[in-house]
Amino acid sequence: MARIEIDGKTYEVEAGKTLIEITDAHGIEIPRFCYHKKLSVAASCRMCLVDVANAPKPLPACATPVWDGMKIQTRSPRAINAQKAVMEFLLINHPLDCPICDQGGECELQDVAVAYGKDRTRFIEEKRIVIDKNIGALISTAFTRCIHCTRCVRFGEEIAGVKELGATQRGDHMRIDTYMTDTVNSELSGNVIDLCPVGALTAKPSRFAARPWELHTAHGIAPHDAFGSHLEFHIRRNQVMRVVPRENVALNEVWLSDRDRFSYQGLYAQDRLTAPMIKKDGQWQTVDWESALLFAAEGLKKIPAKQLGGLASATATVEELYLLQKLLRGLGSNNIDHRLQQVDFSEKTTKAPFLNQRPADLAQADVVLLVCANLRKQQPLLNHRLRQAVLHNHAEVIRINVYDYPQNFPVSHNLTVAPHQLVATLAGIAKALDEAQPAFKNIEISEQQRAIAACLQKNNKKIKVLLGEAADNLPQLASIRTLTALIAKLTFATFSETGRYANSAGAILAGALPQQTLAGQAISGETGLNAQQMLSQSLQAYVLLGFEPELDSIMGATALQTLQNAPFVVAINGFCTEAMQGYANVLLPMALFAETSGTYVNNSGDWQRFTAAVAPVGSARPAWKILRVLANLLDVHDFAYTASDEILNEVKMLCETSAQTVEDSTWVLSAPQALCYLTEPAIYAGDALVRRATALQATADAQACHGAHVNQRTADKLRLSAGQQVKLSQNGGSAILPLVIDAALADDCVLVYTGLAESAGLAHDVGTIDLTAA
C-alpha cells in the first residue's frame, strides 16, 4: 500500500499501480489520448502530464507508478501549462472541420479541446495533409485527422495478434499505414474504430449516416457465435445505425468481433419479409395476420401428428425454441430439431455445449488441447482469451483439426488430418495416456501422439481440453466427442465444448430435439425424427423457424428438395426468398435480432436476456407471439403467455431443478474415403442475418470462403489446377466452382463452405463426392 496525495486529498492506494489507474478509479479527471486500459502504455501523446512534487518535469500519469508519499497536482499551473501545450500541438496540424467529420460529437480530441484548447490558433503555416488509403470494407480512413496515439497499432500487436497497421516514417511524416497487406483483415478489426480517439478510423458501413447526438442506445446480446458478447445498439428513428461493444469484464471486455459488429446490416436487407403472406392457388398474396395464422392453423390441423416436423435455427431464442417444441409436442409430434449442421446422430443423448469454466479461466491455462476448433474465426473473443494464455502464461497449445486454420499465436503441436484419421489420432493419444484399456487393443501410437500425451500429463498444471464447433459437421462426431472427453478425463483436464451458434446451448436446454425435451428430460412416446431424417424424406407438413434449408442445412440441395415435396410448409422467417416462395405455403414475418426480446445461453452457461431495441420492420412480430397464437388456434394447452419472461421462467425453473442423465457413448474407427468431403459454414454466411450483411461479404475472410478447396497434392492427383472450374457431384446434388489450392487441408480432402448460394446445389451426401474438371 502507498499513501499518496492528489490535489490535496489523501488516498490509500496499491503501490506500483500507475497514477492514471488510481485517478480513474477515483473519478479524478486526467485528459489522455494514447492511454487505453486494455493496451500497453505508450506514454507518447503527453496529454496526461501532471505535476509531481520534487520531479524535475511534469510526469505522464499513464506511465508513472505511484510511490508512498507521492504528491500529485493535476491542475496546478505546471500541470495545466503542460496539458495546454500538448493540446495546442495536437491541434496545429489537425483539421478543425468537425462539422464534416464523422467523429464529430463523439471525438475525444474535440472533448478535450473544449477544456484545454485555445479558441484561436497561433499556427499560420500550412497544415499537414496525409493521403487516405482504402483499407477494406469495414473501416474508413481520414489519416489527416490522425493524432498518432498508436492505439490502433498496439491493438493489432496485442489483441488482434496481427500487425496490420503500423506507424511508418518518422517525425511529422509519421503516419499510420498498412505494411504487410493493403487491407486490414483481422476478424476483430472493427475495434480500432472504437479505439481511435478522433475521426481517422471510422465505421465504413455507417459513415455519415447519423450524428451521435441523434442516436439513442439500447443493450443487446451478440447473435452469432456462442461466446455471447454484450453489445450496444445505436439507434435513430427506430433504425439500428450501428453496433458497438458494451463493456463486460467476464466476457468480451471492451471488444467485439466484426461479425457481431456489422451483421446488423442484415436487418435492412432488400428481402426482409414485412407482412404475412399465403399461397392460394399457386399465387402469393399479402394478407393480414389473422388470415395468415388461420390459414396456417387450418393447414396444420389436417396433418397426422407423425407427419408434422419442426425445424429451427440455433440463432432463435430459448423462448422461441421452447415454444416451437412445445407446440409440436402438444400436437403429438416429437419431430423437432435444430442441429442443421450435423450428420452424425448416433449419440442417444445430447448435452448442451459448455466451456465448464469462465473465459478468464482459459486465459490462465498451461496446456490446451484444441480439437476441431477454429476459435480464431468462429469465436474470436474466446480465442483472444486463449491467446492471452499463450502470451502471458506461456501456455502450450496442441491443435488437432481437419483444417489448419491460420492462428495468431504459436502452437506446439499442430496436426491436420482427414476426418477418418481424426478418430485414430485421438484414440492413439488416449491409448498413450492409458495403455491398459482393452478398447485400444488394436490402436497404434505414433511418436507424435505420445509426445502430445506427455504434454497433457503434467502435474499441477491447468490442462484444458476443448472440443470445437467443427466437429459438428463431421460424420465421426460421436467418436470424436467420446475420445476427446476421455482424453480430458485421463488428464484431469477441464473439458469444454464451444458450440457454434449464439444459442447452441439454449436450443438443447429448451428441448428442441427429437429424443429429449426441456432440460434434457426424456420424452413421452416414440423418439421423433432428427433434422437429417426430416430433411431427407418429406413429411406432410413442416413448421420452420428462421430456417433457410439450402443455406442453413448441411444437406443443402437435398433439404430444399425435401421441403419442396412437402404439401404444407409454414415458414416463420425474417426474410422472403424465391426458394421460400417455392416450398412454403404461409410466410410469417418474424422480428429479428434487435427487434425481439428473448434469451440466449452462451457457452459460459450465462442465460443472457435481452429486450427489443427497436420495433420490428413492417408488421413483423416476435416469433414467440406467432407461436403462441398458432398454438391457441390449434387448441394446444398451456399457451397463455403474455410476456416472454413468463416463458423463460418456465424453462429456467426446470433447467435449474432437474439433472440430465447422459448415456455413455462409444467410438469406432472409420474407414478411409477416396475423397473426403468437408464443409464449414462460411465465416460471414453462417446464418440468415450475417449472410445479408453486405460490408462483411466484401472482406478478405469472406472472399477466402469461395470455391472448392484442395491441397496441391490432391489437385495433382486429380489433374486439376488452381482457378479451373470444377464439378463436384454427389448423390442428390452438384455444383460448379473454381478450384482453390489450399495448403491448410490434409490430403484427399475437399472443402466447400456452406451458407453461400454458390454451394447450395450440393447435398452433402457424406458417402461420396466426385471432383472432376467442369
Added chain:
Amino acid sequence: MANQVCFKFKQHNQAESWTLAAYQALGGYKVIKKILNEKIAPETLIAELKTSALRGRGGAGFSTGLKWSFMLPRDEAARERMKGVQKYIVCNSDEGEPGTCKDRDILRYNPHALIEGMMIAGYTIGASKGYNYIRGEFWQPYQRFETAIAEAYKAGLLGENILNTGFDFDLYTHLGAGAYICGEETALLESIEGKKGQPRFKPPFPASYGLYGQPTTINNTETLSSVPSILANSGEWFLNLGKPNNGGEKLFSVSGHVERPANYEIPMGTPFADLLNMAGGVWQGRKLKAVIPGGSSTPVLKAEIAMKMNMDYDSIAAAGSMLGAGSVIIMDDSTDMVKTLARLAHFYYDESCGQCTPCREGTGWLTRILHRILHGEGRPEDLELLDNVSNQIMGNTICALGDAAAMPVISFIKNFREEFQYYIEHGRSMVG
C-alpha cells in the same frame, strides 16, 4: 599536458596505433588481465571510478561509477535473484550530434582501449555480452573496430574463459542506419533489437529493463575508453588531471571557423581561450562572434562570455550552457545567426522520431516559423512565439531530443535577438 587518456598514443607518435601490438606496447590489456587474475571485487572498481569523477561523455555527464553501481545487487536476496540473469554492456558510438567527431577517432585510432573498457565494464556489472552500436556512416571506424575485435578474439582476449580466468565476454558491433535518434540510449536498444528506433519511456530504466528486457548499462565510447587508463593509474590520478567533480582529460571536437578544426584531448578546466588557441584561433583573422560549447543542442554563448569560461561541466554550466559531448562550434562575425538557427532547427525536425506530440509537432512548427523569417515573411510576434513553442516542448517529451531542439532556439533568440528582429523588419540578414 594533453593526450593522457583516449589519445595516449599521440604522445608516442605511434604508427598504426589501432593495432593490438601498438596498444599492448603502451600497456594495453594489462588492467583487465590484472582484474581477472586477481578477481578484484566490482565494488572496488566502482569505488575507483567514483573517485575519478569520470562523468558520461555522451552528453548528460552522469557519474559513470554511480551508473555501474545500479547493476550490482543491493543485497543477498537480490544477488540470489540475479544469478544467471543475462546482462549487457552497450557502447554508444552513434555520435550523431552535429559538431562531435571524437568517438570516430577513438574507433579509428584506439579501438582496443574501447574493447578493454567494455571488458572491464562487463566484468564489473556482470555482463558476458557487449554490443557496440556504431553510427551508420562510420564505415572506416566500423572496419577498424571489427578488425580489433577479431584480433582480440585471436589473442584469447574475447570469448569464453578468457585467459583461463573463467570470465566470458563476447563483443558484437551493430551498424546503425543514419538516425540521430538512435543515439538516445533506449532508441539505440530498440534499434539493436531490430525495431524502429524510438526512445522508450523511463521508468523502467535500462539497468532493470534494457536490451531484450535484460539489465543493461549504456555508456559512450569515450567514457568506456577512458576506463583502462583510470584503472591503470588510479582514480585519484584521473581526478587530478582535471578538477573536483570534473575529473580527467576530455576530448573536445573543435569545428567551425577556426584554422585547425580537430579533436583535442585536454584537461578539464582548461580555459576556452587556450583551446581556441590550440585550434589556431578564429580563421582568416576574423573576430569571434559566438560559441556552441557542447554540440548543436547546447545553448549558444556570446563571444565575451565564452572567452571567460573554462572547459569543464561546472564552468560551462555557470556560463549558461552545457559541456554536452564536448563539441565546440566556433562562429566568426560573418555568421548569420538566423540562418544558423534555421539550419539547426531543421536538423532536429528531421530527426524527431515522431512518437511524442510536443517534439513531433513542435519541431515542425519551429522550423516552419524560422523558414518564414528567413524568407522575409517574419512577423513581430514570431519571436515570442518561437520562445513559447520551445518552452512548450522543453521537459514535456519522452526523450531529450525535444529539449535538444528547444534549447538552441531559446538561446539564439535570447543572445542575438537584434539579428532576428532585423530579419523580420528588413526581410534580410543583418550580417552581409
